[in-house]
Amino acid sequence: AQSVTQLGSHVSVSEGALVLLRCNYSSSVPPYLFWYVQYPNQGLQLLLKYTSAATLVKGINGFEAEFKKSETSFHLTKPSAHMSDAAEYFCAVRTYSGGYQKVTFGTGTKLQVIP
């Protein structure tokens, strides 16, 4: 079985401050890991993905995440928050088993950026 835990359903940062959104996963097979962003009243967009290549993954809008197998973590960071980063962020794990794909999402973290 696989699972994803996102610590903190709401995170507030000041504009210009570091953004850190936490994600821990559990998987019995090597996972693919993703971060998606959802802006109000919209669908999900891919921010970045880890697919067993480089452990430090860079995504769109200045976000990056580091895969740490020993910690089973895939935390999302951005050095300097912008007002436009206010959204909900979802971590997801995807595995292949028996020829079938399985995708599990975390419960999401709402990021508030304070001017």
Place this chain on the structure above:
Amino acid sequence: EAQVTQNPRYLITVTGKKLTVTCSQNMNHEYMSWYRQDPGLGLRQIYYSMNVEVTDKGDVPEGYKVSRKEKRNFPLILESPSPNQTSLYFCASSLPASDTQYFGPGTRLTVL
């Protein structure tokens, strides 16, 4: 333009009245999936399809049906909707060997 479309975008219905939410993609993707999004629960997978005529249950399939008769379409059917199926629904698609899912704009369903 590559996209996943869903219809309707908003639907208010009553308990027990059968409904279908359509999903269509124009990217020739084999893999399609339905999710529901509820506050505090994130996205939960309802059903997915690896290809035409190949479907399987996700984490919360009770009360839902799907079919995959054509590659581009993956409708979600609620035979007898109940208020606990009030939710925001997303369809997604991807290539099987790829790992990026493309999401539709969502369908907000209210069952009274």
